[in-house]
Amino acid sequence: MPSETLEATGDVRELSYAEAVREALGQAMEADERVFLFGEDVGVYGGAFGVSGDLVHRFGKERVIDTPISELGIAGAAVGAAITGMRPVLEIQFSDFVTLAMEQLVNQAAKIRFMFGGKASVPMVVRLPGGSGTGAAAQHSQSLEAWFAHVPGLKVLQPSTPHDAKGMLLAAIDDPNPVLIFEHKLLYKTKGHVPAEAYRVPIGQAAIRREGRDITIVGSSIMARKAEAAAERLAGDGISAEVIDLRSIRPIDFTTIAESVRKTHRLLVVYEGVKTMGIGAEISAMIAESEVFDFLDAPIIRLGGADSPIPYNPVLEKAAVPQEDDIVTAAANLVRRGEA
Amino acid sequence: MPSETLEATGDVRELSYAEAVREALGQAMEADERVFLFGEDVGVYGGAFGVSGDLVHRFGKERVIDTPISELGIAGAAVGAAITGMRPVLEIQFSDFVTLAMEQLVNQAAKIRFMFGGKASVPMVVRLPGGSGTGAAAQHSQSLEAWFAHVPGLKVLQPSTPHDAKGMLLAAIDDPNPVLIFEHKLLYKTKGHVPAEAYRVPIGQAAIRREGRDITIVGSSIMARKAEAAAERLAGDGISAEVIDLRSIRPIDFTTIAESVRKTHRLLVVYEGVKTMGIGAEISAMIAESEVFDFLDAPIIRLGGADSPIPYNPVLEKAAVPQEDDIVTAAANLVRRGEA
Amino acid sequence: MSARKTDDTSGAQRPNQRPELAALDDETIAGALTRMHLIRKFEEAAEASYMRGLIHGTMHLSIGQEASAVGATLPLEAHDYILSTHRGHGHCIARGAEPKLMFAEFFGKETGYCKGRGGSMHIADVEGGNLGANGIVGGGLPIAVGVGMSIKAQKNGRVCMVFFGDGASNEGAFHEALNMASIWKLPVVFVCENNKYGMSMDISRAMAVANVADRAAAYAMPGHSVDGNDLAGVAAVAREAVARARSGEGPSLIECKTYRWRGHSKSDRNLYRSKEEIEEWRLQDPIRRLEDELKAHDRFDAPSLMKLEEDAQREIDTAVEFARTCPDPDPKDLTRDVYAI
Amino acid sequence: MSARKTDDTSGAQRPNQRPELAALDDETIAGALTRMHLIRKFEEAAEASYMRGLIHGTMHLSIGQEASAVGATLPLEAHDYILSTHRGHGHCIARGAEPKLMFAEFFGKETGYCKGRGGSMHIADVEGGNLGANGIVGGGLPIAVGVGMSIKAQKNGRVCMVFFGDGASNEGAFHEALNMASIWKLPVVFVCENNKYGMSMDISRAMAVANVADRAAAYAMPGHSVDGNDLAGVAAVAREAVARARSGEGPSLIECKTYRWRGHSKSDRNLYRSKEEIEEWRLQDPIRRLEDELKAHDRFDAPSLMKLEEDAQREIDTAVEFARTCPDPDPKDLTRDVYAI
Numbered sequence A, B: 001m002p003s004e005t006l007e008a009t010g011d012v013r014e015l016s017y018a019e020a021v022r023e024a025l026g027q028a029m030e031a032d033e034r035v036f037l038f039g040e041d042v043g044v045y046g047g048a049f050g051v052s053g054d055l056v057h058r059f060g061k062e063r064v065i066d067t068p069i070s071e072l073g074i075a076g077a078a079v080g081a082a083i084t085g086m087r088p089v090l091e092i093q094f095s096d097f098v099t100l101a102m103e104q105l106v107n108q109a110a111k112i113r114f115m116f117g118g119k120a121s122v123p124m125v126v127r128l129p130g131g132s133g134t135g136a137a138a139q140h141s142q143s144l145e146a147w148f149a150h151v152p153g154l155k156v157l158q159p160s161t162p163h164d165a166k167g168m169l170l171a172a173i174d175d176p177n178p179v180l181i182f183e184h185k186l187l188y189k190t191k192g193h194v195p196a197e198a199y200r201v202p203i204g205q206a207a208i209r210r211e212g213r214d215i216t217i218v219g220s221s222i223m224a225r226k227a228e229a230a231a232e233r234l235a236g237d238g239i240s241a242e243v244i245d246l247r248s249i250r251p252i253d254f255t256t257i258a259e260s261v262r263k264t265h266r267l268l269v270v271y272e273g274v275k276t277m278g279i280g281a282e283i284s285a286m287i288a289e290s291e292v293f294d295f296l297d298a299p300i301i302r303l304g305g306a307d308s309p310i311p312y313n314p315v316l317e318k319a320a321v322p323q324e325d326d327i328v329t330a331a332a333n334l335v336r337r338g339e340a
Numbered sequence C, D: 001m002s003a004r005k006t007d008d009t010s011g012a013q014r015p016n017q018r019p020e021l022a023a024l025d026d027e028t029i030a031g032a033l034t035r036m037h038l039i040r041k042f043e044e045a046a047e048a049s050y051m052r053g054l055i056h057g058t059m060h061l062s063i064g065q066e067a068s069a070v071g072a073t074l075p076l077e078a079h080d081y082i083l084s085t086h087r088g089h090g091h092c093i094a095r096g097a098e099p100k101l102m103f104a105e106f107f108g109k110e111t112g113y114c115k116g117r118g119g120s121m122h123i124a125d126v127e128g129g130n131l132g133a134n135g136i137v138g139g140g141l142p143i144a145v146g147v148g149m150s151i152k153a154q155k156n157g158r159v160c161m162v163f164f165g166d167g168a169s170n171e172g173a174f175h176e177a178l179n180m181a182s183i184w185k186l187p188v189v190f191v192c193e194n195n196k197y198g199m200s201m202d203i204s205r206a207m208a209v210a211n212v213a214d215r216a217a218a219y220a221m222p223g224h225s226v227d228g229n230d231l232a233g234v235a236a237v238a239r240e241a242v243a244r245a246r247s248g249e250g251p252s253l254i255e256c257k258t259y260r261w262r263g264h265s266k267s268d269r270n271l272y273r274s275k276e277e278i279e280e281w282r283l284q285d286p287i288r289r290l291e292d293e294l295k296a297h298d299r300f301d302a303p304s305l306m307k308l309e310e311d312a313q314r315e316i317d318t319a320v321e322f323a324r325t326c327p328d329p330d331p332k333d334l335t336r337d338v339y340a341i
Ligand SMILES: Cc1ncc(C[n+]2csc(CCOP(=O)(O)OP(=O)(O)O)c2C)c(N)n1
Pocket: B040, B069, B071, B093, B097, B100, C060, C086, C087, C135, C136, C137, C138, C164, C165, C166, C167, C168, C169, C193, C195, C197, C198, C199, C264
């Protein structure tokens, strides 16, 4: 994880992704009494994925608030708290349940500032654990981030490392706009170096995880990690892949991607959400309509989720989203195609 | 409207888009007693846009059902009716309010068949008036169809002519899957030739509205009509534009678009939804990753909605979505760029 | 109008009057009447502007409902919050908004409350404690919960009053919001303006209980059903609910039974109700009722009442003129207000 | 067990017994007990399978809640519908599902009820009247309204029973669904299994009323709160609600007060409740309570009760074995069941 060690300063420990998120929450609440955490079972239960952990014991029930099972209501409560001076951080227990809260996030949170002529702001953060791989089936495994990338007024993040999980959450809490953070459930237990201080990772900047010459692989969330692993294997086959971790999907860091493609002439985009209308479509389209188009030596290939809900059976479940092997194969084909 | 006169047989009248939808509803209800219509104010009020009109008087209150203002509930009711033998047609008064019904449409309607191993089907239709241009501001003017094109299990249509409005609605009612139909509010009063019989326009087929050589313009919903008008003007400037009316955005008729681009070597996609992550992203990406890529002589350009909520002020409102002039300019630039 | 004034007498000096009316001193009454006139005239001018093509979108007029907007907000203090609805002009004016800035918004002008971005359905004045109208039926209800959470966390002693319609009370948002406000004892006052219809849907077809206030029982909160065309009655109930909220005892649900004289919006052909019904309710005009009662008790004479009305008309006329001459927004600023920096 | 049998005696032949128990003849009781055992054994085997790594995802066990699933469904007829929840194994079995096909689903096999696509949280048997478990809390409630609309339109005399938890009753979906079922007098029975917690949230923290059934008042529908660990009591209340639904009088809300012995799901460390509380509720074991009562009235002797339990255990053991040996789905069929053709 080169970029992490690069960005780290001061006291650096190994933390899990979940611990990194918790540390950010704790530091934000310590630093700013406007910050509070709420959601279903974030209190004594410690969060469905153990993210909030002991925070309720550290900050009390007034600042780590268990809510009833009322997703629309709690999203609206975040909006109300945000426009009146608080900095709410809301956890939607599984991102799939955000389907119940779309009204408040899309019609209210995203639009209030604009509708009010810039005279209000809505500084709220929503954390949304998502993704497949846990055998939780179709209603607990979705990757819905693309929807929100379509909504002006929102910011949407997908940190893939413990380092970014902490730094981007702190940046999101500082941000005067509504920010949604999609956290892949399979990442919670992954470990990485995390500085102890309260640092920020700027919103809207992709990270180059590995430099390369032959192909650019843009991955988001867990797919950035899979792309890194795939790049390692591709190197063994003599293919030099540049790996970009998208990190922010609204706004998207077009410049970093464009510069890379200008150099490698080939682009592969990997994401877990359903391929059709997933975030890779936007990245592909951005490149295809830019001046970088002229630098492309091959079609822009997307690897995304299958055209099906996420199945329960683990074999099917794996088949439904891109795997490391798929990335290796697609990248190798693309490089060879360009050479042929 | 060449394709309409081409497809029409038998008794053909001029009807408005709204009348065509109503005729389809009436014919479906006459032919099949499983079909019923429900939604807010679809009864004696006749629908917020007058679409259901007198249907309650023709079919009675048991089949044209006014509902309370409970969007999540009525979407769920459609699911329940569909899986137990009915053919519900639900109107969501403004498509913006579908934000309240996402759970039932996305987690239930779209996934039930799959989650149940193919042992159930969910034959329901949801009609969603959408789009800007009526001064209804940010919460009553959205174009949210791209979200649903991202959801396997759904079908999503955007008919742009009275002919298609009728024929696609009848096809949707026949379809054993959940079908969402986004109707642009500004189209309701537009007129066109509509055959009297109960014909079907197949789901998943785009329509070539005008043949051309220099550039392919794909438009969806009202933008298909604007593209037609723009093509007429472009012809005056010696540019021969092929205009494709997308009509169906899930599934998308890739073949028709690909064949056209293979011929014209240039692609412009026009849609009203927010440009970022709008349906044009998918069309662009589909082409950019296909063999057609090698036929492209210029970048794929998208014209979509601005990166803002829809404003109230009419001047701003117009500026927020592509206009005929924008299409003419973009197409001309693209053709010239390819030639330079 | 400040709330402190309204409590000065407890009606001791006005023994013949019912206590709800007696509780309001003359200054308060004059202020309330002025606002009711302003609302009525605002709506009439809005309608006229629509006819003259000055307005682009649709609008929802609250003529006939003035007592509920003005009465409910009467006990609020300057720093309290309101959240309003699609039928929100009345709430805005009741909360003290300036009609000229409202008209500017209505006409889509850069000088409007929302710089022409919001229009009729989104008028807000966050600084002034009006957290906004809402185009989504029931949309303000969950937001009110969060405002209540803010107030509690900030211990600033404020109250949040959220308006909604009878139709809105069938939205899931209603249920979730009232439940949360109740379990957390938030300082929120839920004011349902039951005007008998959600668009074309008669309340008796839309719900099985007789009163929206009956639903308070599901949240163990007080529910009051009140004649919504009686300014003094509404104010009395609101005073109790606001006091309860402010003292930390939790939320209340108030139902104001009233009626909108106009159609739901401009597309309404009134097919779902009878002329007779409309006529009957016009006889319950909340402004005339209050004026008549005041005259009967000799608290105001006809000329002074007339003056209040004429002053209001003048303010509205000036407001329309102001708004008409204001500049449109510049299209190059389209995305300016999307994100805060 | 058919519902007709349960009504044959009205307890005339069993005068010493409370009427709820007397109303159930021996065959009915034996059938009900068998199902309760099957549920308990199913859950235990599910848990064991999880420990042995045979199961991929999570699961929600209903041990301790058997009387509510079996009692509520007892009055249903073969063609009636149920809709279930994430904690739905019990409802499935109560409705007559075959444990071996349930286990096959649970193990993700092609032979499972959902061909391995759904898993524990989505077991359905549409042909058999089970319209599916649901991973979304409260997700089945609005669907039940539509099922009720179908029944009414088709005039087929069926009833739809929808299960949900205490936590689910704070979802907006609850409110919208109960309201619609009520205004349209739909043949729906709403059965809330109040096991005191929504995951870690104690019901007393999640709502301000004492009983979920109290909320029925907001929809002018009968609300019954019943000891959910008393099979006969639950069945009696359900019989009344089902009869009411079937006769066109409309929906009812039944609240079964019960308790889940296990954690919410496998990740639960029971930090929000005490060992003592769990112990207390274990003493209220719905199966032992019923057995004891039957023995006290000499309706069944110990050996025959033992036999019912052993038979159930055998069926479950066989079911697990069957399921283990079934084939996995073929990845090439991934998208086969997405669309109907
Ligand atoms: C979520 C949502 N559903 C539907 C509408 C369309 N609509 C606007 S106002 C209205 C009626 C609202 O009735 P009520 O709450 O009683 O308020 P009233 O209009 O009577 O003041 C409807 C259906 C909407 N704006 N938002």
